[in-house]
Amino acid sequence: MNTVTGVTLRLDGSRWREHLATVAGATPGIVPVIKGNGYGYGLERLASESATLGADTIAVGMPREVAVVADAFAGDIVILNPWNSDSETARELLSHPRVITTVSRLADLVTLADLGLRPRVLVEVLTSMRRHGIPAAELAAAATRLDGVRFEGWSIHLPLRAEGRYVEVERLSRAALGAAPGPLWLSHLPPEEAYGLARQLGGADAGPVPLRLRVGTRLWLGDASTRMTTATVLDVHPVQRGERAGYRQRVCPADGWIVVVSGGTSHGIGMEAPTSASTVRQRAVALATGSLQAAGLALSPYTIAGKKRWFLEPPHMQSSQLFLPGRETPPEIGDEVPVELRLTTATVDQVLIQEGQRRSS
Numbered sequence: 001m002n003t004v005t006g007v008t009l010r011l012d013g014s015r016w017r018e019h020l021a022t023v024a025g026a027t028p029g030i031v032p033v034i035k036g037n038g039y040g041y042g043l044e045r046l047a048s049e050s051a052t053l054g055a056d057t058i059a060v061g062m063p064r065e066v067a068v069v070a071d072a073f074a075g076d077i078v079i080l081n082p083w084n085s086d087s088e089t090a091r092e093l094l095s096h097p098r099v100i101t102t103v104s105r106l107a108d109l110v111t112l113a114d115l116g117l118r119p120r121v122l123v124e125v126l127t128s129m130r131r132h133g134i135p136a137a138e139l140a141a142a143a144t145r146l147d148g149v150r151f152e153g154w155s156i157h158l159p160l161r162a163e164g165r166y167v168e169v170e171r172l173s174r175a176a177l178g179a180a181p182g183p184l185w186l187s188h189l190p191p192e193e194a195y196g197l198a199r200q201l202g203g204a205d206a207g208p209v210p211l212r213l214r215v216g217t218r219l220w221l222g223d224a225s226t227r228m229t230t231a232t233v234l235d236v237h238p239v240q241r242g243e244r245a246g247y248r249q250r251v252c253p254a255d256g257w258i259v260v261v262s263g264g265t266s267h268g269i270g271m272e273a274p275t276s277a278s279t280v281r282q283r284a285v286a287l288a289t290g291s292l293q294a295a296g297l298a299l300s301p302y303t304i305a306g307k308k309r310w311f312l313e314p315p316h317m318q319s320s321q322l323f324l325p326g327r328e329t330p331p332e333i334g335d336e337v338p339v340e341l342r343l344t345t346a347t348v349d350q351v352l353i354q355e356g357q358r359r360s361s
């Protein structure tokens with residue numbers, strides 16, 4: 001008998017932690033990234049897992065996320081989004097002893113250096129991402145203002161594409177270290193390449209350049225076999241071909257079942273727009289052939305009896321209506337069915353961590 005309802009993320013705790021430890025072990029200087037929806041797990045949970053892993057520093061995205069993780073993690077906290085004088089929270093955090101602020105514009109560095117607070121600061125270098133950062137040509141000017149802050153290093157955020165990545169990071173790192181020595185904080189460079197770079201850039205006597213590697217997705221979501229996401233069957237209704245159902249009163253393309261499952265737009269489900277079988281001809285084809293695709297139904301992320309099923313219509317706020325052909329046996333109310341979620345955009349109703357066992361559906 002099921003005791004859970006809603007959208008559930010089940011985690012095999014010991015295998016997940018094994019994966020985390022493997023990634024951390026292969027990535028000395030790792031900085032776990034914990035931001036947004038907490039990669040589906042939640043920010044606080046990841047903060048305490050980072051502590052368990054032995055990380056000395058984590059990174060959040062926005063200033064307001066610091067307060068969410070600060071109790072669960074006792075080490076340093078980097079704010080990845082560039083400092084912005086409009087954010088009152090960001091200004092207050094300049095004096096926080098455990099917080100490291102990222103500065104991505106020369107003018108902002110000048111402002112922070114003149115405050116007299118000597119905040120802990122990473123200076124971001126502009127990459128081919130062209131998201132944030134100080135262009136290489138201005139790094140020498142930036143270096144002249146580092147006396148006014150506690151300089152923690154250079155931040156370089158690379159694109160995910162491998163082609164040209166190493167050449168770029170080497171060029172930018174040389175420019176940065178030429179302006180001022182300091183640790184390199186890198187994203188999206190495989191550890192082997194990063195440590196190779198650190199050795200290459202280090203002096204013969206000084207040893208490799210100190211390196212910090214920020215990792216989010218590969219750490220938290222890197223082993224899909226450690227987790228399973230499910231939804232609950234909330235209701236099942238028989239329908240006949242030609243009958244209407246749903247908000248949009250769509251015509252059902254065949255005899256079958258409407259299966260109502262938990263999970264909707266508020267869970268981040270079904271962001272893709274279904275096709276619209278709007279023409280009379282298409283609807284006629286659909287009714288004649290019973291083809292769900294011709295009927296304009298969109299494939300859903302829900303699996304019933306081993307197959308992805310079709311949405312009757314776009315997901316609602318907290319539930320979805322699926323269409324199941326009549327030759328099939330419908331699931332029972334209360335059954336859990338697998339649902340494929342993109343965990344960086346999903347909000348689940350509960351995370352259940354199970355130790356040393358997995359359910360098979």
Ligand SMILES: *Cc1c(COP(=O)(O)O)cnc(C)c1O
Nearest residue numbers: 033080157187214215216217218
């Ligand atoms: C979000 C973010 C990361 C983590 O990205 P993943 O692809 O989830 O590993 C790393 N660095 C910076 C600067 C980021 O903003």
